[in-house]
Amino acid sequence: MKNEENAIEVRDVTKTFKVYYDKGTELKEKLLFWKRNRYENRVVLDHISFEVKKGEAIGLVGKNGCGKSTTLKMLTRIIYPNSGEIEMCGRVSSLIELGAGFHPDMSGRENIYTNAAIFGLTKKEIDERLEEIIAFSELEEFIDNPVRTYSSGMYTRLAFSVAINVDADILLIDEILAVGDANFQAKCFNKLREIKASGTTIVIVSHSLGQIEQICDRSIWICEGKIAMEGKPKEVHLEYLDYMNTQRIDQQEKERLRLQKLELQNMQAEEEKKRKAKMKRYGSEDAKFTQIKMLDADGKEQTTFRTGEKMVLDLSYHVEKKVTDAVFGYGIFRSDGLWVYGTNTRIDRVDNFDIDKDGRFVITMPELNLIPGQYWLDITIEYGEGNPVDYYKEALKFEVVSNMTDVGVARIAHSWELEI
């Protein structure tokens, strides 16, 4: 160890995997390429270095396939780097491949002994912890049955209980809450906090940024084989989410172009689409929306918003024939159709007005407190008595993201007061 304060040192590590080219599935392809057995070396981690201090908890974040699990597997020594060095100090317990060493014909109790021995515990140490391990797994009634009779949930619960109770100096965890039901997961989470408080070094791979923020002191974001950023979890996650959002928008753009091409190739499909689109928009057409913009706090057009962020709808319309006593309105729907919110100028007691020439109106939502997900916006111009002038369903689609894991439809402003 170059620095005595460190529990883990990863120095200039590169990991590549061989990816074999497909020979094709059709007979012709198979005949043509029967000799082809070529592969490329895909670089998953490209000269990465990081350190973890004793007692520190770090989270590894990044999009699917960026190499988080590969990093953890190298720390567990299930696989090895092509170049570079990894040094670890103390007893390592890994929650990857839980229960890999279990013997199906042995009882839960016997497996605790063999499994804990793999982690380096002596018989005496296991004896001392046995009751705690069984109690944590909640498998008291079944502990003397062979583990082949366990459900997969029971199996992982037992394996998790062993791995988490071996007093490791370093704990490596892949997706903490993939274990057991919600109650068991909550228990594991609390246990992890205890373990952290007792000074164990922890490395967590997770897609749940909220969980990482609750446990970890630092986050490392891996992107395209390199460490893109490391630092306070909240700060790293915001950057990471921004990056993911731009990626998603690029993806949407590519998808749009692909669809456009398809439409050109298939007139019939286009006709069908037009027919459907028509049903999404109806009314007398005395006035019609001409330009619809969804803007963020900086006035930039946006389709992704963070929970609590400002949203501005900037809507222009053309008037064909005067609409007396007009009403403007909008509604927000979740992608599963749930009506989240709806209002109009009448409900909001805006003074009555007519529209007789082209114009524009702006709706400002200072805090869009929606829970992450996809949403649709309907916008409307109606006559005073409620008949549609331009009723435009699903005029805009947007996505809400957040680095918190609260659930439901809306984030309700709240605070906690604890007397404990």
Ligand SMILES: Nc1ncnc2c1ncn2[C@@H]1O[C@H](COP(=O)(O)OP(=O)(O)OP(=O)(O)O)[C@@H](O)[C@H]1O
């Ligand atoms: N044994 C292997 N052989 C070939 N390629 C592999 C192997 N293991 C991993 N990979 C590739 O390496 C890349 C990184 O995989 P890894 O499992 O580390 O990603 P991850 O960041 O943990 O992803 P996720 O968030 O989906 O769990 C992927 O492209 C994966 O396909």
